[in-house]
Amino acid sequence: MDIRLYYTDDGEGEPLILLHGNGESGAYFRNQIEYFSKTRRVIAIDTRGHGGSPKGTEPFTLSTFVDDLHGFMWRHNIPRADILGFSDGGNIALMFAMKYPSNVNRLILNGANLRFSGLTVKTAAEILGGYIKYCITAPFSKYAAHKKALYRLMVAEPKIRAEELRFITAPTLVIVGDHDMIRAAHSRRIAGSIPNCKLVTISGDHFIAAKNPEAFNKAVEDFLNRGR
Numbered sequence: 001m002d003i004r005l006y007y008t009d010d011g012e013g014e015p016l017i018l019l020h021g022n023g024e025s026g027a028y029f030r031n032q033i034e035y036f037s038k039t040r041r042v043i044a045i046d047t048r049g050h051g052g053s054p055k056g057t058e059p060f061t062l063s064t065f066v067d068d069l070h071g072f073m074w075r076h077n078i079p080r081a082d083i084l085g086f087s088d089g090g091n092i093a094l095m096f097a098m099k100y101p102s103n104v105n106r107l108i109l110n111g112a113n114l115r116f117s118g119l120t121v122k123t124a125a126e127i128l129g130g131y132i133k134y135c136i137t138a139p140f141s142k143y144a145a146h147k148k149a150l151y152r153l154m155v156a157e158p159k160i161r162a163e164e165l166r167f168i169t170a171p172t173l174v175i176v177g178d179h180d181m182i183r184a185a186h187s188r189r190i191a192g193s194i195p196n197c198k199l200v201t202i203s204g205d206h207f208i209a210a211k212n213p214e215a216f217n218k219a220v221e222d223f224l225n226r227g228r
Contacts, residue, residue, distance in 0.1 A: 005072050006052030007045045011037030014105075015081040016224075018044040019069070019089030021111075023150050025051025028086065031213035036221075043081075045072060047089070049146070060149045062157045065092045070100055082224060084108040086209060091158045097168050104170040108220055109190065111182050111206050112174070114160040118186035131155050165193035172197040173223040175216065177204035198223065 008026055010033055018029045026033075026044030036042045046053040047065050058064045069092065073081065082105045085093030090112030097104045113119060119127070134148035174191040176182060178201050191199035200219045204212040 002071060003048055003054060003056045003058075003068055005045050005048065005068060007043055007072070008033065010042050011040050013040040015041045015043060015078050017069075017073075017078075017081045017083045018042065019083065019085035019092050020044070020047065020050065021087030021089050022154055023050070027051065028210060032084070032209060032217060032220075035213070035217045040082075043076075043078075045069070047092070049149070055146075060153055062088070062091055062095055062153065066096045066099055069096055070103065073103055079103065080105050082106045082108070084110065084220065085112065086110040087112070087206065088153060091160075094160065094165075094168075095158065097170055097172075098164060101167075101169045106224060107168065107170040107172040108223065109172065109174045110209060110216075111176055111180055112190065113158070113182050113186060114162060114190060115158060116155055118182055120181055120183055123181040127151060127154050162189055162193040165190065166195060168194050168197075170196075171223075171226070173200060173220065174198070175200045175202065175208070175219055177202060177206060177208040177212075179205045180208075181206040 016036055018026060020026055020028045025046045029044050033042050033044055048068055049055040080103055083093045090109040093107060094109055094112050097107050131151035134144045134151055137144035138148040172194045174187055174197060176187045191197045202208055202212060202215045202219060209216045
């Protein structure tokens with residue numbers, strides 16, 4: 001189903017699309033929008049059912065979000081862009097790059113994972129506990145039903161085999177915090193499975209773009225400017 005996603009569009013130049021994490025909105029990237037819009041066109045999109053975007057009638061799946069992004073780029077005449085995805089947004093970006101390689105110039109994956117087992121034990125336990133709670137309360141609350149759908153995304157998706165990553169053609173940056181909720185070995189496996197990929201670890205937790213924007217933005221800028 002065609003859906004009109006909410007987005008912000010700042011600056012001019014090469015397009016850089018920002019994809020937020022589960023339960024968030026494009027506002028998460030306020031520090032990146034301010035920084036990169038000085039030299040680029042920065043487009044921060046709210047995933048369906050997040051921020052200002054409608055929920056639509058399709059179930060929440062990463063594949064649906066991938067196709068939403070493709071439809072957005074087609075509708076706004078953006079044939080090719082650099083794409084930066086955080087957390088579930090990183091998973092969407094990863095799957096998008098595999099399905100629609102001609103639409104991706106460069107790929108930045110911040111805290112992405114291939115499957116639920118890529119999370120640290122503590123994080124996995126917290127998410128699983130939340131999912132069980134919302135499964136129980138969903139029949140009695142629209143809010144809980146919505147939260148159940150969001151938590152299901154983190155528990156049941158993505159399901160990507162590392163071997164599939166060899167088909168990614170875009171130069172890629174995997175960037176994580178040194179105390180991330182994604183296991184360090186898992187991030188190394190992602191980076192090692194993608195051709196032409198660089199792994200950068202900076203100080204901070206999963207939310208380094210918001211909490212350590214200076215180091216995060218510099219690492220991303222250095223990557224985007226590489227080869228120019």
